[in-house]
Amino acid sequence: MRVEQGVDLREWPVWTPEDPAATRRGRLRTVIAAAVFLVFLVRSVVQEWGLPVGSRVALVAVACVYVASYLLTLYLAPLHGRLVRSLSIGWLYLAGAAFALVTADPSDLALLSYAVAAGIILLPLRWGVLLGVLTTLSVMAGTWLVDGAVDWRDTFVLLMMTAGLVTVTQLIRTVNQLRTAHDRIRVLAVADERSRLARDMHDVLGHSLTTITVKTGLARRILESGADPARALTELRDAERLSRQALGEIRATVSGYRRPSLAAELAGVHEALRAADITAVLPQAVDDVAEELREPFSYVLREGITNVIRHSGANRCEVRLGPRCLEIRDDGRPTNGVAAGTGLTGLTERMAAVGGRLTAEPLPGKGFRLCAEA
Incomplete structure (x- = not known):
């Protein structure tokens, strides 16, 4: 059996816990945490408030669309498949690019970090890293073409955000894998214990009850024939002893401490075969x-x-x-x-x-x- 080491960078994240309420709470926590970072988008809107009235209206409209799309994507997209997630990320990139287009400020391309963050959370990590690198290169190229120089501050922030979010996401997925593995191990342990108990109970009761049945049957036949009452009593005493022994073995089996002895079993076999003639x-x-x-x-x-x-x-x-x-x-x-x-x-x-x-x-x-x- 091959054991996977760590998180597979090509694996699509899956939100399928047994408790639907836990799923909703987890997605809601993600949205609340993501909403905190929207302060940077609000700051950009405030900084660009000196635009003409028409541009301000367009700016507010695009910003609202971008914010709503970002939060709804984080809350709803995890419930859907690969196509819906990919299209949602693509739409976020369009909304983010529209924001930078309205402001005509290439440095606002750094606000595509929200689209990058959603991609890292919803897509395979390999894709998320690629989106972060491509977005960073786009910001560098845009600021160089318009301003004649690369905006290294925004570039550095975008790179650090991508690296940090990838690390945190990988850690979260690793913890989720460990929880899943722990639950699976617990289920397997219970199943293994049930199998052990059933197997041991069969071994203990099968032999003991068979021997007791043979001995009591032999005692009954002796008593019915009137041949040797003393021997019948001996067989009944043996049956009583075996029943007490079986009870002790059952208790030991349930507690998991039963260790049979081959020499003792050999002696018991001799008794059982003799009683069965x-x-x-x-x-x-x-x-x-x-x-x-x-x-x-x-x-x-x-x-x-x-x-x-x-x-x-x-x-x-x-x-x-x-x-x-x-x-x-x-x-x-x-x-x-x-x-x-x-x-x-x-x-x-x-x-x-x-x-x-x-x-x-x-x-x-x-x-x-x-x-x-x-």
């Missing part, structure tokens, strides 16, 4: 298994044996352990395929997290094989 061929120790694989192998062992007891109808089950592999084989009913349910999906995710893979496949003739390796 399935011959178990199990390894004697887990010392050879890599330390980082013992936890995922514990889940694979638990889920695999649970499936053997619940679905296979097997008489024999064999578990093989290696340093980086775990294999479960049974001699159960023939099957045509494998349905990837919640359990196998969760195991696949667990093995992928440690760079491993899970293989679930029917054996030739009859039986099933579940293999986890890394």
